[in-house]
Amino acid sequence: MFVVSTESDKMVCGTDNTGSESQDTNSTSVLEESINIAFQDIHYSVRNGFFTRGHKQILAGVCGEVAAGELTVLVGQSGAGKSTLMDILAGYTAPTSGQLLVNGRLRDDKWFRRRSCYIMQNDQLQDMLTVEESLNVACDLKLGAHVSREQKCRRVVEIVSALGLCSARVTQTRSLSGGERKRLAIGLELVSDPPVMFLDEPTSGLDSSMSKQIIYLLQLLARQGRTVVITLHQPSAVLLQMIDRLYGMVGGRCAYMGSVPMLLPFLEGMNLKSPPFHNPVDFFIEMMLENTNLFVRSAQNGKNTQWIANIPHVSPQINNEDDLIGKSNLNLYEEIISITALPPPKEDETSKTLLKLKTTYSTSSWTQFCTLTRRSLLILWRHPTYTRMILAVHCVVAVFIGSLFYDIGGDAMYVRDNYNFLYFSLMFLMFTAFSSVSISFPQELPVIRREHFNRWYTSGAYYSATVAASIPTQTLCTLAYACITYYMTGQPQQWLRFLGFSWTLMHVSYVALCLGLLNGSLFDVKSAVVFGPFFIMPFTIFSGFFLRYVDAPGFFKWLFHVSFLKHGLVGLVLSIFGMDRGKLPCSDIYCHYSYPKQFIEDQGCSKESYHVAVTMLFCTFVVVILSTYVILKFRLSRKW
Numbered sequence: 001m002f003v004v005s006t007e008s009d010k011m012v013c014g015t016d017n018t019g020s021e022s023q024d025t026n027s028t029s030v031l032e033e034s035i036n037i038a039f040q041d042i043h044y045s046v047r048n049g050f051f052t053r054g055h056k057q058i059l060a061g062v063c064g065e066v067a068a069g070e071l072t073v074l075v076g077q078s079g080a081g082k083s084t085l086m087d088i089l090a091g092y093t094a095p096t097s098g099q100l101l102v103n104g105r106l107r108d109d110k111w112f113r114r115r116s117c118y119i120m121q122n123d124q125l126q127d128m129l130t131v132e133e134s135l136n137v138a139c140d141l142k143l144g145a146h147v148s149r150e151q152k153c154r155r156v157v158e159i160v161s162a163l164g165l166c167s168a169r170v171t172q173t174r175s176l177s178g179g180e181r182k183r184l185a186i187g188l189e190l191v192s193d194p195p196v197m198f199l200d201e202p203t204s205g206l207d208s209s210m211s212k213q214i215i216y217l218l219q220l221l222a223r224q225g226r227t228v229v230i231t232l233h234q235p236s237a238v239l240l241q242m243i244d245r246l247y248g249m250v251g252g253r254c255a256y257m258g259s260v261p262m263l264l265p266f267l268e269g270m271n272l273k274s275p276p277f278h279n280p281v282d283f284f285i286e287m288m289l290e291n292t293n294l295f296v297r298s299a300q301n302g303k304n305t306q307w308i309a310n311i312p313h314v315s316p317q318i319n320n321e322d323d324l325i326g327k328s329n330l331n332l333y334e335e336i337i338s339i340t341a342l343p344p345p346k347e348d349e350t351s352k353t354l355l356k357l358k359t360t361y362s363t364s365s366w367t368q369f370c371t372l373t374r375r376s377l378l379i380l381w382r383h384p385t386y387t388r389m390i391l392a393v394h395c396v397v398a399v400f401i402g403s404l405f406y407d408i409g410g411d412a413m414y415v416r417d418n419y420n421f422l423y424f425s426l427m428f429l430m431f432t433a434f435s436s437v438s439i440s441f442p443q444e445l446p447v448i449r450r451e452h453f454n455r456w457y458t459s460g461a462y463y464s465a466t467v468a469a470s471i472p473t474q475t476l477c478t479l480a481y482a483c484i485t486y487y488m489t490g491q492p493q494q495w496l497r498f499l500g501f502s503w504t505l506m507h508v509s510y511v512a513l514c515l516g517l518l519n520g521s522l523f524d525v526k527s528a529v530v531f532g533p534f535f536i537m538p539f540t541i542f543s544g545f546f547l548r549y550v551d552a553p554g555f556f557k558w559l560f561h562v563s564f565l566k567h568g569l570v571g572l573v574l575s576i577f578g579m580d581r582g583k584l585p586c587s588d589i590y591c592h593y594s595y596p597k598q599f600i601e602d603q604g605c606s607k608e609s610y611h612v613a614v615t616m617l618f619c620t621f622v623v624v625i626l627s628t629y630v631i632l633k634f635r636l637s638r639k640w
């Protein structure tokens with residue numbers, strides 16, 4: 001959108017910024033659009049409970065406006081409705097009723113989402129990436145193909161420099177301090193330079209000096225013409241100097257909307273005098289709890305605009321550092337916030353039409369998929385212990401099982417033990433694949449929610465990248481297990497049988513992986529752990545191992561057809577005992593299963609086909625993958 005490039009020859013983060021860029025990237029600031037938001041008669045209520053009737057009103061007809069160039073702060077006691085109002089303003093939640101206007105017109109949500117960002121209270125970041133890598137990924141996802149690699153790099157350098165993150169550039173985000181994390185969360189959204197920024201509790205958990213830095217930074221961003229809206233519980237006196245517009249809330253209603261200097265006259269108008277040396281906002285919050293109706297009446301629930309005065313509105317064009325830093329004299333950053341303007345997208349007819357049809361996203365689904373897969377693989381690479389550990393677990397268990405069932409594969413006396421080994425292999429691979437993602441996936445969801453809401457990528461791109469990035473590790477682990485056990489248990493040395501065995505195990509582990517994702521996309525970590533076994537149990541019971549298809553009551557028979565473990569077991573049995581395997585040597589006086597065909601018949605697999613079993617496994621994989629996608633999409637589109 002706009003920017004300011006007042007120091008064209010400065011060095012940022014030790015990188016010379018000058019000279020190498022084309023003319024367009026060195027342009028001075030151009031404020032393309034300022035966005036003023038008004039909200040009228042906003043009501044929001046939720047159902048009291050799932051089974052109970054009645055609604056709980058959270059916002060009761062609040063009105064108000066927030067303007068470009070200002071730092072607007074929603075204040076109020078805990079439970080006043082600040083976050084709810086913020087969610088509605090950001091477009092994260094739809095109000096029960098009421099109107100949202102942008103520059104005097106009814107808000108077009110798609111249009112608005114392209115121009116705003118919402119940084120939620122718990123700034124969830126990708127822990128294993130460094131600051132620079134996180135910003136690079138954000139650039140790749142948020143800036144269109146018309147922006148060159150050099151321009152993206154330059155933007156990263158500028159943001160790192162402007163946010164005072166130079167010294168933490170190569171630090172992984174899990175090691176950042178609270179303040180640095182908040183600044184990075186802001187920086188990630190600044191990449192696309194949105195004209196509107198919403199931040200819920202940006203100072204929560206920070207000490208007063210760090211809070212000062214964050215609010216100062218936000219004030220700078222607002223001074224550049226952005227519309228910045230944040231929530232705070234009770235801003236300290238120092239923070240008050242930097243706030244332009246205060247929006248006081250009590251019990252889901254507006255108790256004041258105006259500038260900070262006008263707060264005292266507003267209170268005096270109701271015969272309330274703040275004690276000397278008392279923080280006026282503290283006094284305001286204390287008083288509004290006792291005189292809620294009086295305050296709401298005076299503020300006309302946000303309609304009263306008479307107290308909006310003395311707010312230093314900025315002119316769109318800022319070329320002067322003093323203007324930029326504004327009146328606050330805190331001088332917390334060495335650098336001013338300077339982001340070089342990027343070229344606009346090419347405006348040919350096709351892209352115009354596409355832009356209309358599309359999309360709140362700047363990059364294609366394919367770019368998103370590639371970037372996200374790269375990011376996931378980088379995270380895996382950064383976390384080699386996890387990958388190595390999981391591979392080691394598969395190898396150790398394989399050797400253990402190989403020793404337990406050592407060299408039984410060619411002996412007719414051990415056919416049943418061999419069958420037990422096959423079933424154990426299925427169970428082991430299913431549980432490992434299922435459990436790992438059941439736990440890791442819900443942990444990622446808050447990050448995904450933020451990034452998805454801020455239009456970094458579609459849920460489809462994220463989901464397909466997650467599956468694509470999980471497959472190599474899963475394949476490697478499954479193959480390692482298959483090779484070790486197949487050899488140690490003395491199965492027939494025939495490539496076709498080995499391929500059938502490994503192929504079936506791989507399919508089963510992929511289905512289990514996707515079931516884990518399904519479980520993880522439905523629940524949070526705790527519930528995923530608790531409900532995980534319930535997910536798996538039906539497949540286990542109807543696998544054909546404990547209860548044969550022919551012995552099951554008619555009503556339950558269909559469950560065998562949808563149990564991927566049953567198809568997996570059939571695939572394994574036919575790989576090892578099928579394909580007209582000849583008579584097995586018997587190491588005892590009598591072996592009931594000298595002829596593998598007999599065993600296949602007894603297991604009810606004589607009418608089964610390997611190809612059908614694998615096709616069924618593949619179909620289950622597709623069904624589970626699609627169901628997970630639908631659930632994830634639904635979940636990301638809601639607060640759930």
Ligand SMILES: Nc1ncnc2c1ncn2[C@@H]1O[C@H](COP(=O)(O)OP(=O)(O)OP(=O)(O)O)[C@@H](O)[C@H]1O
Nearest residue numbers: 046056058076077078079080081082083084085233
């Ligand atoms: N889905 C919901 N179901 C029931 N009550 C809700 C729901 N969402 C919010 N509330 C209630 O609405 C009120 C306002 O919540 P909100 O989170 O907006 O408050 P807040 O002012 O942001 O508080 P805090 O500063 O503590 O975050 C609270 O009493 C909260 O319990």
